[in-house]
Amino acid sequence: MDDLKAKWLGAIGEAADEASLEDLRVQAVGKKGEISLKMRELGKMTPEERQVAGPALNALKDEINTALAAKKTALADAALDERLKTEWLDVTLPGRDRRTGTVHPVSQVWEEVTAIFADMGFAVAEGPQIETDWYNFDALNIPSHHPARAEMDTFYMHRAEGDDRPPHVLRTHTSPVQIRSMEAQGAPIRTISPGRVYRADYDQTHTPMFHQVEGLAIDRDISMANLKWVLEEFFSAYFGTSVKTRFRASHFPFTEPSAEVDIQCSWEGGTVKVGEGDDWLEVLGSGMVHPKVLSAAGVDPAEWQGFAFGMGIDRIAMLKYGIPDLRAFFDSDLRWLRHYGFPALQVPTIRGGV
Ligand code: DAH
Numbered sequence: 297m298d299d300l301k302a303k304w305l306g307a308i309g310e311a312a313d314e315a316s317l318e319d320l321r322v323q324a325v326g327k328k329g330e331i332s333l334k335m336r337e338l339g340k341m342t343p344e345e346r347q348v349a350g351p352a353l354n355a356l357k358d359e360i361n362t363a364l365a366a367k368k369t370a371l372a373d374a375a376l377d378e379r380l381k382t383e384w385l386d387v388t389l390p391g392r393d394r395r396t397g398t399v400h401p402v403s404q405v406w407e408e409v410t411a412i413f414a415d416m417g418f419a420v421a422e423g424p425q426i427e428t429d430w431y432n433f434d435a436l437n438i439p440s441h442h443p444a445r446a447e448m449d450t451f452y453m454h455r456a457e458g459d460d461r462p463p464h465v466l467r468t469h470t471s472p473v474q475i476r477s478m479e480a481q482g483a484p485i486r487t488i489s490p491g492r493v494y495r496a497d498y499d500q501t502h503t504p505m506f507h508q509v510e511g512l513a514i515d516r517d518i519s520m521a522n523l524k525w526v527l528e529e530f531f532s533a534y535f536g537t538s539v540k541t542r543f544r545a546s547h548f549p550f551t552e553p554s555a556e557v558d559i560q561c562s563w564e565g566g567t568v569k570v571g572e573g574d575d576w577l578e579v580l581g582s583g584m585v586h587p588k589v590l591s592a593a594g595v596d597p598a599e600w601q602g603f604a605f606g607m608g609i610d611r612i613a614m615l616k617y618g619i620p621d622l623r624a625f626f627d628s629d630l631r632w633l634r635h636y637g638f639p640a641l642q643v644p645t646i647r648g649g650v
Pocket residue numbers: 468469470471510511548550551580581582583584604605606607
């Protein structure tokens with residue numbers, strides 16, 4: 297009995313995995329296992345022998361079953377420990393810093409301008425950046441010989457050899473969108489047209505590509521007074537403080553009368569502050585749309601009239617957000633973009649109650 301016990305308990309103790317443990321179970325206490333066969337031999341014994349051997353065999357069988365169960369649990373625990381070791385994950389490790397992008401000041405201001413004019417009932421109209429010279433110049437009352445054409449530093453598109461139609465241009469201003477939207481919608485109309493424009497010019501305040509927003513309001517009795525109200529309302533909402541404007545008589549081929557508009561500002565320690573002080577800063581050109589321009593766009597000047605204006609988006613972005621150099625806007629320098637850019641979900645800072 298002691299030999300049997302030593303043999304099976306020893307083997308169970310050494311079993312390396314669940315499969316060999318199962319083999320041992322079959323060999324020891326299975327139907328034809330050694331212990332079961334021994335139990336069958338009890339029948340051949342004398343009653344005295346059986347009285348000793350019976351309980352001893354039963355006890356041994358119990359002991360073996362207990363050892364099998366204990367070993368099975370131990371093997372499963374060891375397997376789990378092993379798995380946990382390989383699947384170990386350090387949840388205290390700090391996450392990797394992932395840089396989020398920023399909204400470019402031009403995009404931000406574009407949104408702000410659109411939101412403010414939308415509140416005043418203006419819809420957004422867009423036009424192509426590559427224009428015909430008719431939309432960019434002629435329809436706006438700038439004929440070929442006009443000095444304004446020369447002053448615009450226009451980029452001309454290439455024409456194929458032998459094609460002597462006038463070349464297309466990269467639009468020099470957003471004013472051609474006035475023509476396109478009046479052609480498309482007729483009057484009355486109230487639109488703004490933000491977009492890219494191009495001129496061959498480069499210094500601290502000029503880049504060959506920049507942004508303008510055009511404004512247009514045509515109805516039966518729109519006047520310069522409406523223009524002044526709309527612009528003052530716009531600047532006050534945009535800069536978040538009430539801003540005075542100054543209208544200076546000027547000249548544009550596409551407006552009559554024409555005015556350049558300055559906004560009130562102060563210069564202190566080399567920085568501009570809008571809405572205070574007694575200096576003035578020019579920010580846009582405007583006027584009453586010239587009858588010839590209305591006619592060119594198919595709107596009858598005997599029946600309709602209204603104002604237009606054109607303003608630099610980059611310029612008012614520089615003013616509001618204290619950005620000194622225009623060229624940096626388009627350098628794509630990540631340090632600049634992180635510094636002057638806006639979080640994606642930042643609500644535009646505009647004054648309510650327009
Ligand atoms: N198109 C002019 C420019 O690019 C700006 C401008 C002036 C637009 C007067 C207008 C306007 O609509 O009425 O400098």
